[in-house]
Amino acid sequence: MTDEVVIFACQHIKCARNTAQFQRSSAICDSFDTYILSRRKVCEEVAAESEKTISVGNGPVQRLLYPVFIIAYVFALRRSNKVRYVHTTHSPQTLAAGAFLQLLGFVWIADIWDDPQLGVSLDRSESIMRRIAKTYNRVVFSFAKRRLGEADLIVFALAPELLSEYGVAPDAANVWTTTNGVDPKIVPRSSSQADTEPLRLVYIGPVTLERGIETLLEALQSLPSDCPLLSVELIGNVDSKTSSVIDRWDREAENRRHKVITTGYVEHERAMERLSNADIGLCLLSIEVRNYNYAYPIKVFEYLAAGIPTICTRTNGTEQILTDGESGILVESGSTEAVMKAIDTLARNEEVRRRITSNARKEAGAYTWGEINDELLRRIRSVTE
Known part of the structure; x- marks a missing residue:
């Protein structure tokens, strides 16, 4: 031996x-x-x-x-x-x-x-x-x-x-x-200018319907007409079914004040750089996918470390990471109304965003x-x- x-x-x-x-x-x-x-x-x-x-x-x-x-x-x-x-x-x-x-x-x-x-x-x-x-x-x-x-x-x-x-x-x-956890050294802290428009919403990961993309699009369309302007960036591979849904929304949505951008696959290091000027992070997993109901999504830890207020599906896993209203906002899976209200609340209220940002960075230290x-x-x- x-x-x-x-x-x-x-x-x-x-x-x-x-x-x-x-x-x-x-x-x-x-x-x-x-x-x-x-x-x-x-x-x-x-x-x-x-x-x-x-x-x-x-x-x-x-x-x-x-x-x-x-x-x-x-x-x-x-x-x-x-x-x-x-x-x-x-x-x-x-x-x-x-x-x-x-x-x-x-x-x-x-x-x-x-x-x-x-x-x-x-x-x-x-x-x-x-x-x-x-x-x-x-x-x-x-x-x-x-x-x-x-x-x-x-x-x-x-x-x-x-x-x-x-x-x-x-x-x-x-x-x-x-x-799961996060390496704070490789996640840049968000330095977004919170008083400028459009506010920037970011999602990182595979862009699929199971990741709540259709719910997100419906929520954007349902936002009040006086909601601050938003730009939503979906960073990750887009499957064909989801691409068709996004294209149809772009053509047919009545409320298209807000912009949705898909980037396709981006290397992890570059994806982290995109967090540096983000205002809100998104993680809208469908609990119909069994794994999503129990997982600890990596992106949530990255949003926390970056100090980005996060709108996240309430699951068995995410409830153990985020404190609703304090380090993020938890919404019910597939609820267009809940997602719309969460986006509208964060978009309008800079003080709420600042409070969640401060709490999120502290929370990230535990992971x-x-x-x-x-x-x-x-x-x-x-x-x-």
Whole structure:
């Protein structure tokens, strides 16, 4: 045996520094000799920090055999290294591999920041190949789900209520419930001139109907005629269905005093720069999407750190981050009237915006990635030493 190593098995790692996938992998690579196993691309910055990074590919065969590859690689690596532990993320395939390896004597840490059900929920509108892949995921996840409670450590960065659906008590000794976070150093503070028009509303993320875009457009159309002028910037990829809705609104809306701009995909660093002159942040997730009801949206932490008053859907996750009326405004999912009133209130009342800005910046201090990562590493060492 030579060095002690860690296996970090995931689906992919994007170069977006405030995401859980980037922060987890980077913190672990900084602390341990880490081998990253991934199906898709791994951010070059993280790959450079690892001992070795292997991306197996995203074709049908690679998807099918990915759990087998993880298991085989761990056994091959054990011939020359002591495997300290196996760290798997939230996908059904990596969880199943971790559960199987634990049965064979390896320490397993299950790190869940998105609902594993994302990879198993069937949709008849999807292609046959996609449905076959999800059916396979359902099979492997059924095994992982039965074994999840036996993991040496469960890192759960979703609203704790969801854990009970997996037969795990949130207060179990092997569970650490946490949130996502933010690195304040890479989020510029908003320096918007609040007394100028148009006021600038910003949304960052995939531009889809499930992210509340249609509700937003209807709210803009419903605003009183004397509402201050607004410019709404949607920063992210726009799917075809949502693009059609935006185009139709632009052509047909009776109240088009307010401008809606779509930018398409923007690199994370540039997206953060767009926050520097924003007045209001938007996060209007539909709770009909199960994961959105329990997630801690990264964009909300970024808005807090930037000091931007945020209008956000009330969910099990966001209620634990924002204090309604103090560090943001919570609205009911899909409520055009609630979104309209929240926008109108913030647009008209500079004093309310200033108060929420001050509170938001203080609130962000409770969710720094530095503190979250330190606690993560402490807990990892407690179960692996």
